[in-house]
Amino acid sequence: MTPASGHRGQHGAMMSQRMRIGLAVLVLLLAVLGIRLVFVQGLDPSGHAQAAVSERLRTVPIPAERGDIIDSQGRTMATNVERYDLVVDQRVVDDFRDRDEVSGLQTTVTLDSALADLGEALDEDPQDLEEALVGDSPYSVVKRGITPEERRQAMEIGIPGLYAEPLSQRTYPSGSVGGSILGFVGADGQPLDGLELSQQDALAGADGERTYEIAADGVRIPTATFEETPAQDGQDLRLTLDQDLQWFAQEAVAEKANQYNAQWGNVTVLDAETGDILAMADSQTVDPADPGETDELFRRPLAVTQDFEPGSTGKAITFAAALEEGAVTPTDAFTVPNRYDFDGQVVNDAVRHPTYEMTAAGIFARSYNTGTVMVGNEVDEQVRYDYMRATGLGEDIDIGMPSEATSLLRPPEEWDARQPYSTQFGQGYTSSVLHSISMFQAMVNGGVHQDLQLIDAYVDPDGREHPVDRAEGERVFSEETSEEMLRLFEGVVTEGTGDGAQVPGYRVGGKTGIAQAAGEGGGFDGHTISFIGAAPLDDPQYLVSVSIHRPQGHWQSWQVTDTFSDVMGHVLSTYQVPPEGDEDEAYEIQLDD
Amino acid sequence: MSTPAAAMPQPQSTPRAAAVRRPTLRALPKLHRRHRGLTIGIVGLLLAALVMVLTVNIHVSNTQYRVVELQAERQLLVQQNQALSQQNQYLESPQALSGSAVDLGMVMPGQAGALDLESGAVAGEAEAADSADRPSSFVQNPLQPGSEGVDTLDVSAAAAEAPSGLLGAGALELLAQPTPGEAESSDAAEESGAAQPSSEYDGGTIPAPSWD
Numbered sequence: 001m002t003p004a005s006g007h008r009g010q011h012g013a014m015m016s017q018r019m020r021i022g023l024a025v026l027v028l029l030l031a032v033l034g035i036r037l038v039f040v041q042g043l044d045p046s047g048h049a050q051a052a053v054s055e056r057l058r059t060v061p062i063p064a065e066r067g068d069i070i071d072s073q074g075r076t077m078a079t080n081v082e083r084y085d086l087v088v089d090q091r092v093v094d095d096f097r098d099r100d101e102v103s104g105l106q107t108t109v110t111l112d113s114a115l116a117d118l119g120e121a122l123d124e125d126p127q128d129l130e131e132a133l134v135g136d137s138p139y140s141v142v143k144r145g146i147t148p149e150e151r152r153q154a155m156e157i158g159i160p161g162l163y164a165e166p167l168s169q170r171t172y173p174s175g176s177v178g179g180s181i182l183g184f185v186g187a188d189g190q191p192l193d194g195l196e197l198s199q200q201d202a203l204a205g206a207d208g209e210r211t212y213e214i215a216a217d218g219v220r221i222p223t224a225t226f227e228e229t230p231a232q233d234g235q236d237l238r239l240t241l242d243q244d245l246q247w248f249a250q251e252a253v254a255e256k257a258n259q260y261n262a263q264w265g266n267v268t269v270l271d272a273e274t275g276d277i278l279a280m281a282d283s284q285t286v287d288p289a290d291p292g293e294t295d296e297l298f299r300r301p302l303a304v305t306q307d308f309e310p311g312s313t314g315k316a317i318t319f320a321a322a323l324e325e326g327a328v329t330p331t332d333a334f335t336v337p338n339r340y341d342f343d344g345q346v347v348n349d350a351v352r353h354p355t356y357e358m359t360a361a362g363i364f365a366r367s368y369n370t371g372t373v374m375v376g377n378e379v380d381e382q383v384r385y386d387y388m389r390a391t392g393l394g395e396d397i398d399i400g401m402p403s404e405a406t407s408l409l410r411p412p413e414e415w416d417a418r419q420p421y422s423t424q425f426g427q428g429y430t431s432s433v434l435h436s437i438s439m440f441q442a443m444v445n446g447g448v449h450q451d452l453q454l455i456d457a458y459v460d461p462d463g464r465e466h467p468v469d470r471a472e473g474e475r476v477f478s479e480e481t482s483e484e485m486l487r488l489f490e491g492v493v494t495e496g497t498g499d500g501a502q503v504p505g506y507r508v509g510g511k512t513g514i515a516q517a518a519g520e521g522g523g524f525d526g527h528t529i530s531f532i533g534a535a536p537l538d539d540p541q542y543l544v545s546v547s548i549h550r551p552q553g554h555w556q557s558w559q560v561t562d563t564f565s566d567v568m569g570h571v572l573s574t575y576q577v578p579p580e581g582d583e584d585e586a587y588e589i590q591l592d593d
Numbered sequence: 594m595s596t597p598a599a600a601m602p603q604p605q606s607t608p609r610a611a612a613v614r615r616p617t618l619r620a621l622p623k624l625h626r627r628h629r630g631l632t633i634g635i636v637g638l639l640l641a642a643l644v645m646v647l648t649v650n651i652h653v654s655n656t657q658y659r660v661v662e663l664q665a666e667r668q669l670l671v672q673q674n675q676a677l678s679q680q681n682q683y684l685e686s687p688q689a690l691s692g693s694a695v696d697l698g699m700v701m702p703g704q705a706g707a708l709d710l711e712s713g714a715v716a717g718e719a720e721a722a723d724s725a726d727r728p729s730s731f732v733q734n735p736l737q738p739g740s741e742g743v744d745t746l747d748v749s750a751a752a753a754e755a756p757s758g759l760l761g762a763g764a765l766e767l768l769a770q771p772t773p774g775e776a777e778s779s780d781a782a783e784e785s786g787a788a789q790p791s792s793e794y795d796g797g798t799i800p801a802p803s804w805d
Contacts, residue, residue: 147676175734177687220657222653247687248687504718578707
């Protein structure tokens with residue numbers, strides 16, 4: 001070995017020594033990294049990979065759109081609009097820099113001037129806005145339910161920390177037309193009353209969900225995870241109501257209730273053949289957009305919620321039962337005094353009158369209590385009770401609203417000494433407007449009773465319709481009895497107590513009623529006046545009921561037949577029923593005395 | 594040739610050098626032409642694949658931005674559509690119709706007659722409407738969409754662009770300046786369908802409403 005080579009060998013040994021140390025260090029580092037890698041990738045006790053994915057992963061609910069409520073003609077009564085809640089993270093709000101549009105330079109915008117701009121965009125006082133924007137809260141609502149346009153203007157100002165949360169808001173384009181039937185939803189979108197509440201399952205649908213990964217700029221990474229469960233939109237609800245007719249009826253009954261300064265009034269319009277409710281109008285109606293403004297009484301339809309003694313309109317069932325049983329014919333003669341003692345129970349007429357010789361039809365037309373009991377006594381009380389039950393009295397009526405219409409009618413074995421007589425002229429039991437009009441429906445529709453309908457069909461988002469099952473009509477009276485009842489009803493209008501109900505060009509019939517209204521402490525402290533009638537009598541197609549509760553003034557001055565005539569006239573011309581003439585076929589009422 | 598040259602200057606190193614050199618020459622063989630083509634081919638293929646993947650990725654990302662853009666545009670259109678529908682529904686509400694009709698001088702219809710098309714007979718007697726019989730207004734007007742901040746300017750601008758020119762607010766403006774005949778038929782159509790035949794067939798049994 002040369003010295004040179006010996007030096008080199010020494011040097012090489014030293015090098016290899018260093019190399020070994022360096023290698024060892026490298027291997028050590030590699031081992032650390034490797035172990036860490038195995039730890040992170042293989043063992044992963046704290047789920048780093050999952051955490052990374054979760055960081056990018058976004059799961060957003062896809063809200064199902066609530067179904068609309070439409071009327072029988074397809075007009076929208078309730079629908080949804082996109083709105084935003086404007087919220088702010090108060091900790092970030094400050095003066096900010098913005099690019100001046102004219103000069104192109106960055107300028108500082110003071111919070112005050114930004115607030116003034118925001119005030120203009122939202123139509124709010126900047127002072128109030130300052131209260132909402134300045135503070136330490138990370139979440140403060142500036143304004144709820146702003147429109148997309150307001151949102152755009154507000155966001156353009158560029159106030160830091162200000163953002164808009166989208167929401168779907170329920171709107172009722174026709175305001176309080178049919179408001180108590182539609183019901184309303186709370187600020188959080190939860191249904192509170194009316195069809196909105198009772199039909200929630202159909203209207204709401206089912207929310208969906210979308211899961212995806214986003215990049216740092218917030219845009220979805222196209223190749224990464226993407227899962228979507230589509231939302232199932234709610235079904236639309238098609239009602240039997242006619243929105244325009246509903247409005248007309250609301251105007252008419254409001255005018256009448258106003259005239260007599262009554263507590264409430266109701267007009268209900270029914271399709272006599274199908275039992276479809278075309279209008280259910282109250283003297284005041286809640287505006288679903290602002291339910292708190294309306295008295296609680298008027299937040300639900302009165303035809304459903306109020307049951308009261310029907311009074312003389314209830315005489316119709318007494319006569320129909322007597323005719324159907326063959327106990328009486330319309331032209332049978334009766335001696336009708338002003339006051340009569342039936343086995344110790346004295347029945348009076350509302351007005352004093354001389355004793356008349358008159359027909360059964362005449363008793364009905366003039367609405368004499370004494371004569372009615374004479375007619376009704378020809379029928380066994382259990383049989384009469386069965387007829388009352390067959391037309392729906394004493395049973396709840398469910399038309400798909402949150403509550404059912406009730407009627408209180410005890411069976412004969414529970415009646416007191418007076419009820420065998422008082423139930424004959426519409427006292428001693430209660431009936432809602434729906435019960436009364438339903439009872440008349442059976443009488444004018446050839447004796448066939450149809451269940452009342454408010455909901456016509458459920459319509460899927462793709463347009464498929466699911467009509468509501470309609471029960472087959474039930475025959476309560478014969479065709480002949482129905483014919484005779486129509487002529488009795490006509491007598492009321494042509495010769496009796498309901499002469500204001502006439503509609504020129506049509507044969508009209510109905511029955512008036514005045515009942516005492518029970519007060520809260522028991523006893524009677526007011527009246528309910530009503531008229532229920534049908535037209536045209538040649539082939540009855542529509543029924544209109546008018547009820548006014550607790551009118552002020554003297555009872556003999558009250559008339560609701562003019563309201564009936566207005567509404568019925570409107571119904572007949574709107575639905576293009578040709579005027580076939582008003583030649584009446586009423587029975588003789590008075591016999592020569 | 595290499596053997597004599599190697600043997601002469603340093604004979605002792607010859608076998609070692611030869612032993613070292615020979616495998617070196619064998620380890621780096623001259624590349625065959627077809628092998629080079631293969632390598633270029635593979636590299637080219639790799640490059641092409643890379644470029645393709647890049648292109649596809651860039652395209653997909655760009656499309657993703659386009660999707661976001663289109664979604665924003667769609668949302669805007671949906672919102673405009675909603676604003677217009679709301680305007681439409683408001684104008685369709687019975688209260689607004691009645692109010693507009695009264696503003697145009699319309700009154701409640703009189704009793705209508707009907708014409709039997711088969712027999713040609715007139716059923717019922719048509720009456721002139723009472724010029725003072727205005728509809729009552731007990732039912733409160735619904736909230737007008739414009740008053741809660743929907744940009745009404747946008748709405749009317751959009752309505753003006755509509756093909757028939759008879760949409761939205763434009764319809765009312767048009768109705769405000771009708772010929773007398775048009776005024777009557779729209780009266781009948783809005784207030785009561787049954788009043789229509791009498792005004793059309795009898796050439797105006799209902800006198801034109803007064804413009805007070």
